[in-house]
Amino acid sequence: MISVDTKAKEWLGNRDRPGRTWRPGKDAIKVDCHTFTTNDQPMAIPYGIYDVANNTGWVNVGTDHETAEFAVESIRRWWRNRGRADHPNATRLLITADAGGSNDPRRWTWKNNLAAFARESGLEITVCHLPPGTSKWNKIEHRMFCHITANWRGRPLTSYQVVIETIAATTTKTGLTIGAELDTGSYDLGVSVTPAEFHAPAITTNAFHGDWNYSLAPVPPRTPEVLAVGRRIDPDLIMMLTNPALTGMPRTDFEHLVAISEPYWDAMAEAAFQRRFHRPRSYLHPQTSSLDHSHRLLAAILRRRKAVTSTFLAHLLGVTRTNLSNQFQDGNRLLDLHRVVVSPLPGSAARTLEQLHARATPIEPLH
Template sequence: MKHDTASDPVSGILWTRRTTEKVADELASGGIEVCPNTVAKLLKELGYRLKVNAKKLNRQKDPGRDVQFAYIAAMREDFSQAGLPVVSIDAKHRELVGEFKNAGTTWVREPVTVLDHDFLSDATGVALPYGVYDIGANEACVSVGTTHDTPDFAVDNLARWWACHGRHRYPEATELLVLADSGGSNGARCRAWKYGLQHRICDRYSLTVTVCHYPSGASKWNPIEHRAFSEIQKNWAGRPLTDYETVLNYISTTRTKSGLRVDAHLVQLNYPTGVKVSDKEMKDLSLRPHDTQPNRNYTISPR
C-alpha cells in the first residue's frame, strides 16, 4: 500500500487508488486469506475513507477577484445601513417534469418507481426556477418558467418581485442593490439584461438599480445559492417532480430554522431566445459604470 497511498496533510485522512478486491488478492498471494469486506474494515481502522472528487481547483486567473468581493461587501453594508433593499438573483438548473429520478433519499416503506431513462420526450415539460432572494427579510420569490431562461425572463421575475413584494416592504426606497452571477441570463455582459432593467424596472417604477456581479467561478458565494436554492433542493430530495403543482408545492413549503420563507408561482409565458439589442439602444440607457471594476458594477437610473 505504500506507493498507492495519498493523504490530507491537515486532517491526516488517507486514501488509496486500489480497490478492496485487489488488496485482498495481493494478500492472498502472500498467504493471507481475507475477504474484501475485511479489507475495508482494516482500511477504516488505518484511517482510510471512501471519498469522491472535490471540485475545488480553479484555473481561471482573476486578478480582480478579491477586490470585487470586498466591493460587494461594502455595497451591501452601505445599502443595509441606509435601509435600502438588497437582493440576490439567480436561475436554478433546469428540471424535467415527470416520473423521473430525483437525486437524494427519503424515508418510505417502498421506493417510488420512476422511468429508467431521463428522456425529454417522456417529460410533461421543463421547470426553470428563477429566484429573487431578499437578504434582509430572508424571503425568496421563485418563478418557475416553462420555456427558456432568457434576459427577458430574468428581468420579468425581478420586476414581479418588486411589484408584489419589494415596493410594499420598502415603501420609501428609491434604490435597489442586485447581486448576480457574471454569466447567464443576467450576466455582466448581457445587453438585453441591462436594456430590460432600464425599461421594465427603472423607468416603470422610478427606481435606481445598482448591479454587482460576482467574479467568474464564484457563483457559490451568491447568497441565493446557499440560503435558498440549497434548501429547496433538500426539500424535494428523493421525490420525483411529477407535475408543475408538485414543483411549486415543494418550493413554497421550503422552511429553515433561520426563518426562510419562499413564495413560488408558475410562469407559462414563451420567452424566445436570440433577442438582440443594438448599439443605439444601449446608448439610450441611463447606465453609469462604477469606478471599481466598471464591467461588473454599474447603476441604471430612471429616465
C-alpha cells in the same frame, strides 16, 4: 438588497431524483426505470430572488427559455408581489448576481430590460456582478437554493404544480419563507439590441470594474440627439493624441493608414461575426462601433508606443477598459497586416493629462 440567480433546470415527469427521503414501509415511490428527454418534454426553469435583509425568497418558475427578458421579468414579479410591500419606502435597489447566464453583464438585453424595470418602478438600480468563478459566493446559493434542493430530494417532479408547491413549502428554523409563481410567458432566443437601444439606458459605471458594477437611473431613455453629443470625442483631444511625438508618424501618414485599413477592418469584423453567430451582420454592431475606425487604430498605436496607460486612454475616449482591450486586438491585427513598425517610447506610460502633455512636448516637424 437582493441576490438573484437561476437554479438548475429540472425536467418534469416520473423521473428518479437524487437523494433519500423517509417513506412508510413498503410504500416506496415508483419511478420510470429509463427516462429519455424529448423535444416536447416539459422543463421547469426556476429563477430565484433572495431578499437578504428579510430572509425571504421568491422563485419565478419559467416554462420557455432562460433569457435576459425572463430574468428581469422574475425581478419585476418579485417587486410587485413581495418587494414593494416589504420595502414601501425604497428608492434604490441593490442586485448581486453572477457573471453568466441570463444576467450576464455582457448581455445588453439584460441591461435594457433592467433599465425598463427601473423606469417602471422608480428605483435606482445598482448591479454588482461576482467575478467569473465565484458564483457560489452569491448568497442565494447557500441561503435559499440549497434548502429547496433538500426539500425535493428523492421526490419526482411530475408537474409544474408539484414544483411550485414544493418550493413554497420550503422553510428553515431561521425563518426563511419562499413564494413561488408559474410563469407561462414566451421568451424568444436570439434577441439583439439595435444601436439606439444599446446607448439608450442611462448607465453609470463604477470606477472599480465598471463592466461588473454599474447603476441604472429611473429616467427616460436617451434620445438620438443626446446620444450623438455623448459619443462625440473632443477634436482638441484627438489633435493632441495624434501628435507625431506620441504616434511616431506624421498626421498625414496616420490618416493614410486609416483610409487604406478601414476596408480590411470591415471584412475582419464581418468574418468574426459570422464565425460566432453563423449569419451576416444586419447592421454595425454597437459594441464594435462605440469607437470609430480612426480612434480604434489610434488607440492601438498609442498602446504599442507605450505613450499612455490603457485605463487612462479608455477614460479619455469614453469607453470601458474591457471594450478598449477588444479594440486593441482589432487594431493590432491591422497594424501587423500592413506591416507598420511601432517603436515604444522611453519611460513610463502617461497616467494623467499633465504627463500626456509632457510626452507630447516635441514639436511636429515642419514640411
